[in-house]
Amino acid sequence: MFNLTPVVRVLLVINILVFFVTNDAIIEQFGLHSFLSDQFNPIQLLTHMFLHGGFNHIFSNMIGLVVFGPMLEQFWGPRRFTFFYFFCGLGSALLFSGVNYFExxxxxxxxxxxxxxxxxxxxxxxxxxxxxxxxxxxxxxxxxxxxxxxxxxxxxxxxxxxxxxxxxxxDEPMVGASGAVFGVIMGFGLLFPNTELFLLFLPIPIKAKYLVIFYGAFELYSGIYRAQTDNVAHFAHIGGMLFAFILVKYWGSQRKTFY
Structure with missing residues (x-):
């Protein structure tokens, strides 16, 4: 059904395997805690990306990865795509943590x-x-x-x-690959802006660039006007997209740099 590339396949398998062994103790130890929390550990900036809070959470993230990731990996190659994925994930964690610290x-x-x-x-x-x-x-x-x-x-x-x-x-931990996946979606929209996509809730095709604009605007609005009952880390999503934009534009200006 999906043309999975090597890095996307490995990320998919790792996320699924970790999901099946995850429990509350693992989330408490390896989920990303606030800088103000005694439970914060720098390694959580990385480990939170492989933890998910439920089936719908991991399903939505992995669908985004397998739909948009392979074309980026084919375009950049495995090494650059891997760097891009983790750069976006770490960037999203840093932005989320900064906003969380302020709040x-x-x-x-x-x-x-x-x-x-x-x-x-x-x-x-x-x-x-x-x-x-x-x-x-x-x-x-x-x-x-x-x-x-x-x-x-x-x-x-x-x-x-x-x-x-x-x-x-x-002490409430943040988990999920959403920041990295939203970075992948942003990267796809920047590199393949006119690719037409069919969404489950829309009977007509939509170009990738408009999908990215919609996602970005929605997450920014939701992050600023977030209700207290909203447990979605919107600024993590925004961070992933922001760092993806920065890296894609930087690579575009450094076309003689190869990884």
């Missing part, structure tokens, strides 16, 4: 501030601004805190909750 540092500072001056009003504001996805499950506690705002035990419990929310957000 989590804001939560970190808010928790530090709340520890100094706890209270019902400030706790409610903290949840609204930094942890709205927790609001429903915390509603009974918030209502009780509202009725007894001067209760010291309630204040101490609220600090413990704020600390727990910070820990949960900082």
């Amino acid at each position: 989590m540092h804001d939560v970190y500072e808010a928790v530090q501030t709340y520890r100094v001056n706890p209270g019902y009003e400030s706790f409610s504001a903290f949840i609204d601004q930094h942890a709205s996805s927790y609001y429903d499950r915390l509603m009974p506690f918030i209502e009780q805190f509202k009725r007894s705002p001067s209760d010291s035990k309630m204040s101490q419990d609220s600090i413990a909750i704020a600390n727990k929310i910070l820990t949960n957000q900082v």
Whole structure:
């Protein structure tokens, strides 16, 4: 069905094999943690690319790899394609980690501030601004805190909750080959912009360049206006596409450089 090239085949097999042996402990150890987390390890910048959170996750990524990857590998050769794939994956991880650090540092500072001056009003504001996805499950506690705002035990419990929310957000690992695969899609769109593609949800062909524009715009919008219940690492996707764009343009300006 697919004309798999050597590197694409190896990446596909490794991802599938790792998927079948993955468990929560492996994800915790080798998924990419925030720079603010005690669980962060530099090797996670690489290992997270071979871990996936479920069947739909790995299926969508591997479909993108086997559809768009072979033409790039045939065009560049195995060595350059391999470099490109990991360059995009590492680039996506760095951009995601940078944005995550910025976002989590804001939560970190808010928790530090709340520890100094706890209270019902400030706790409610903290949840609204930094942890709205927790609001429903915390509603009974918030209502009780509202009725007894001067209760010291309630204040101490609220600090413990704020600390727990910070820990949960900082220690949540990011996994998946999406950044590298979105880089592959970007590379395909740049090198073969007028290739017509048929998508499952569209009955008409669409040129690769328009598909890349759509994906990029959607991920940028989703990353900026991401809901707290959205667990997709949109900035990892954007990072993969951005680093792919940079590398393809650089290689295009260095046509006498070979790998």
